[in-house]
Amino acid sequence: MRFRAATAALTTVAVVAVVAGVRLGISGLSGAECSGEVRLAVAAAPDVAPAVRAEAEAWTSEKAEVDGVCVRIDVEAADPADVTALLSTKQRAALTGAGRTGVNVPDVWISDSGTWLQRLRSAAPSLAFTEEGSIALSPVVIAMPEPTAEKLGWPRRQPAYADLLNLITTSTTTRTGTVDPARDAAALSGLLALGAAANAADQRRPGTTNGLLRALATDTSVLRDDLMAQLPQADDAASLAAGLSLAAMSESDVVRFNDSRPPVPLAALYLEPSPVPLDHPFAVMPELSTDQAEAAHQFYGRLTADGDFRGRLAQAGFRAPDGSSPAGFDAPEGAPDRIETGAAEDSGTAAASEADGATIDRALAGWSAVVAPARILAIVDASDSMRTPVPEARNATRMGLTLAAARGGLGLFSDDWSVGLWASAGGPGGGRRELVGIRALTSNRGAVAAALGGIEPAGGEAGLYRTILDGYRAVQNGWQAGRVNSVLVLTDGVGIGAGDLALRDLLGQLEEVKVPDRPVQVIVLGIGGAVDRPPLEQITEVTGGGVFVAEDPAQIGAVFLDALSLRTTAPR
Numbered sequence: 001m002r003f004r005a006a007t008a009a010l011t012t013v014a015v016v017a018v019v020a021g022v023r024l025g026i027s028g029l030s031g032a033e034c035s036g037e038v039r040l041a042v043a044a045a046p047d048v049a050p051a052v053r054a055e056a057e058a059w060t061s062e063k064a065e066v067d068g069v070c071v072r073i074d075v076e077a078a079d080p081a082d083v084t085a086l087l088s089t090k091q092r093a094a095l096t097g098a099g100r101t102g103v104n105v106p107d108v109w110i111s112d113s114g115t116w117l118q119r120l121r122s123a124a125p126s127l128a129f130t131e132e133g134s135i136a137l138s139p140v141v142i143a144m145p146e147p148t149a150e151k152l153g154w155p156r157r158q159p160a161y162a163d164l165l166n167l168i169t170t171s172t173t174t175r176t177g178t179v180d181p182a183r184d185a186a187a188l189s190g191l192l193a194l195g196a197a198a199n200a201a202d203q204r205r206p207g208t209t210n211g212l213l214r215a216l217a218t219d220t221s222v223l224r225d226d227l228m229a230q231l232p233q234a235d236d237a238a239s240l241a242a243g244l245s246l247a248a249m250s251e252s253d254v255v256r257f258n259d260s261r262p263p264v265p266l267a268a269l270y271l272e273p274s275p276v277p278l279d280h281p282f283a284v285m286p287e288l289s290t291d292q293a294e295a296a297h298q299f300y301g302r303l304t305a306d307g308d309f310r311g312r313l314a315q316a317g318f319r320a321p322d323g324s325s326p327a328g329f330d331a332p333e334g335a336p337d338r339i340e341t342g343a344a345e346d347s348g349t350a351a352a353s354e355a356d357g358a359t360i361d362r363a364l365a366g367w368s369a370v371v372a373p374a375r376i377l378a379i380v381d382a383s384d385s386m387r388t389p390v391p392e393a394r395n396a397t398r399m400g401l402t403l404a405a406a407r408g409g410l411g412l413f414s415d416d417w418s419v420g421l422w423a424s425a426g427g428p429g430g431g432r433r434e435l436v437g438i439r440a441l442t443s444n445r446g447a448v449a450a451a452l453g454g455i456e457p458a459g460g461e462a463g464l465y466r467t468i469l470d471g472y473r474a475v476q477n478g479w480q481a482g483r484v485n486s487v488l489v490l491t492d493g494v495g496i497g498a499g500d501l502a503l504r505d506l507l508g509q510l511e512e513v514k515v516p517d518r519p520v521q522v523i524v525l526g527i528g529g530a531v532d533r534p535p536l537e538q539i540t541e542v543t544g545g546g547v548f549v550a551e552d553p554a555q556i557g558a559v560f561l562d563a564l565s566l567r568t569t570a571p572r
Contacts, residue, residue: 034065038291040299042075043106047252048136048280049077051312052110052303059302064295071295078103080111081183084120091124108296109283110135112250113185115355117281122357132282132300134321136313138252139339140189140275141268141332145232148245149267155334158270161197164246168194169211177219177247179227180371182364185278186224190248191216192355192363193275210411213370217414219244220371228257232264240264250278254332255317268332276355277339279321366412374484375418377438377471378406381464381491382423386457388492390528392552398492398527403452405525405550405560406490410449415442418483420474421451423458424467424491432467438478464491465501468539469509472520479518486521486545488563493524493531493549503535510542521545525563527556 044052056073064071082103090105109129111117120127142164144154152159152167168176181188194212201208221227232243243264254268282303284296303309304321313320314328323339325331386399393401413419420438435451436444471487479485501509514520524536526549536547550559 034063034068034070036069038066038069038071038289038295040071040073040107040292040295041104042073042108042110042299043078043083043103044075044110045080045112045280046077047112047250047316048110048313048318049075051309051316052135054312055302055309056299058308059299064298066291066294066298069291071298073295073299076104076106078106080113080116080185083109083111084116087120087127088123091127093123105285107285107288107292108299109285110280111185111283112278112280113189113276114279114281115185115188115276115360117283118355118357119360122361128286130284130286132284132297133304134279135282135300135303136280136318137321137323137339137341138250138278138280138318139270139323140186140193140248140277141251141254141270142190142246143249143254143257143266143268144246145240145243145264146267147235147240147264149269154267154269158272158334161194161271162201164269164271165194165198165201165208165212168215168246169198169208173241174215174245175219175230175243176215177221177227177230177244178216179221179224179247181367183222184224186248186250186253188360188363189276189278189355191367192359193271193273194248195363195366207411209366210408213366213412214414217367217370224249224253228253231257231262231266235264248275251319251332251335252278252317255330258332259317259330266332268335270334270336274339277323277341279341280318370412370414372484373416373482374413374486375438375475375478375480376484376486376488377420377422377475378488378490379422379424379432379464379467379471380406380452380455381489381493382433382455382458383464383492384457385492385530388528397457399455399457401556402490402525402527403455405556406452407449408557409560410445410452413441415440415445417441418480419444419448421448422467422471423455424464432463432470438475463500464489465503465506468522469501469506472510472522472543473513475520476513476515476518479520484521485519486523487543489522489524491524491526491531492528493526493533493536503538507538507542510539514543519544523563524548525556525560526550 042052042056053075056075060072083106086103086105114131117129117131152163167174178190179187181191195209198209198212219230221230227244227247230244232239251268254266258265282300284293288296310320310326311328314326317329319329319339320326323341325337380402386397386402388398389395390398390401410419418438418440421436423433423435435455436447441448468487468489475485475487520543522540522543522545524540524545524547526533526536526547529551531549533547533549540546546563548559548563550556
């Protein structure tokens with residue numbers, strides 16, 4: 001959609017230019033009047049779109065031109081999640097949680113964060129956009145109602161990661177909120193920073209990461225406005241207890257919220273090392289003409305020069321690209337004068353330069369594993385080969401490592417998950433042991449945990465293929481709409497048992513029983529370097545799903561989360 005109000009203004013400018021016979025470009029040089037038109041479609045994040053649009057109108061009113069050709073800029077406010085969805089779809093790639101595609105393909109994209117570009121680079125490396133640089137910066141802070149923050153010592157001191165993690169994971173009165181981090185850059189930044197600190201804390205206090213993710217998932221909003229609406233509406237004890245206690249937000253969100261004179265202002269907590277800031281990168285899309293590329297470059301120059309645009313951003317609560325506080329910027333109480341934008345030396349959290357595509361994908365995989373409702377049957381390979389010790393893991397057995405990963409995953413699952421547990425039995429004829437039926441974890445969690453603790457490898461090789469087919473049929477028979485229905489197979493992928501199905505028979509029977517509008521995914525988590533991938537991949541090609549192999553035992557927990565994040569929502 002183009003802004004028609006700007007069209008009328010630009011037409012008037014063009015007429016005045018013709019009458020006056022004057023040309024004035026970005027460089028300020030005079031010469032012959034411009035002719036023709038080079039158009040730029042700019043998609044800008046909604047928080048900076050008004051300022052960007054005003055600067056575009058100011059430039060075109062000065063008879064902007066490139067090599068004698070008049071420049072016209074159309075600025076559209078576009079949710080970065082929607083633009084990301086559009087660009088990734090054009091590249092036949094998919095991004096977890098990205099938005100709808102109801103926007104136009106831009107020539108220039110000003111998102112709110114470089115993490116969107118990192119995700120695009122990871123999912124669609126052939127998309128060759130050019131990143132000019134940042135036009136504005138807003139650090140990501142932990143926002144808390146001022147009375148709540150004061151209990152942590154604010155503003156005399158800025159609470160540390162340890163203070164926040166303890167509050168989030170142990171307090172029974174703290175409501176931790178977030179926007180879906182797959183759709184919101186500030187929420188993703190908070191997840192990256194708090195998640196990295198929680199991972200480090202797991203060494204001292206196991207379960208910190210699980211506690212963090214489950215706390216965040218309890219109060220998740222789709223939109224930022226929905227999150228803001230959950231903040232306390234009065235400063236009495238009951239209102240403070242009912243409202244959100246903390247959430248990751250941009251500094252500019254805090255500034256705008258407090259400018260509205262709310263009954264309970266927000267405190268902004270500045271963590272060290274700082275989370276990934278919202279840096280509003282100016283990205284030029286591929287396949288532009290030479291004139292369009294030059295017009296984009298000149299427009300970027302205007303947006304980064306000292307002048308009216310910088311003042312408009314300051315009024316909206318944004319800092320300069322280098323993190324400094326421009327004139328007119330009203331910083332929250334306790335804010336530093338300047339935000340350092342380089343990488344932090346402390347590895348406890350993710351600094352801006354460290355938020356690469358792999359780091360982001362891993363964080364979102366953990367998130368997806370927690371929030372997507374599921375109905376899942378886990379099948380543990382109980383073959384004799386699972387007794388094999390793993391030297392890299394202090395000779396823990398493959399079975400021990402597998403069950404440890406499963407127990408960690410169980411701690412992440414919310415009570416609305418339905419989970420069952422089987423073991424593929426070894427010995428003549430193979431078969432299965434049904435340990436726990438598929439039921440909601442509200443009543444089933446203890447039973448699943450106890451059963452995991454009792455699984456031991458049996459003699460011989462397991463009847464894994466027959467167990468996969470039986471498990472697939474069981475999940476399909478109880479299929480539930482609105483949930484991810486899946487079979488999770490944990491195996492070392494070594495051999496099949498005597499009397500087991502042949503692979504071709506398994507594939508044929510899976511083809512016969514699958515129902516397109518009642519999908520059941522098979523997800524295989526392979527442990528160790530001896531996993532025979534090709535036959536497992538043939539299975540998941542029929543059913544949907546995927547094969548994930550943890551060759552390094554130290555990575556089995558992370559690979560477990562990657563496998564769970566593959567799940568896609570079932571039809572309703």
